[in-house]
Amino acid sequence: MVAFTLYSTEGCHLCELAEGLLTHFPAYSYTKMDIVHDENLMALYGVQIPVLKHEQSKKELAWPFDTESLGHWLSQFEEE
Secondary structure, X not given: OOEEEEEXXXXXXXXXXXXXXXXXXXXXXXXXXXXXXXXXXHHHHXXXXXXXXXXXXXXXXXXXXXXHHHHHHHHOOOOO
């Protein structure tokens, strides 16, 4: 399985929406990372979350995205 990180924070309704969209793609595993506990992550993602990052390529998908655009973005990693 390809590994992803979902950068988010507690109480973020957009992050909850993004996580809900990810349920449509069960073949892709991800880890949630709360940015509030890391100064560097806050600086990087504080105004962009939710952000989904493919760990191997370091490619990122920042909000806004929907099921269709998320599926299209994820499809580039199917061959790995």
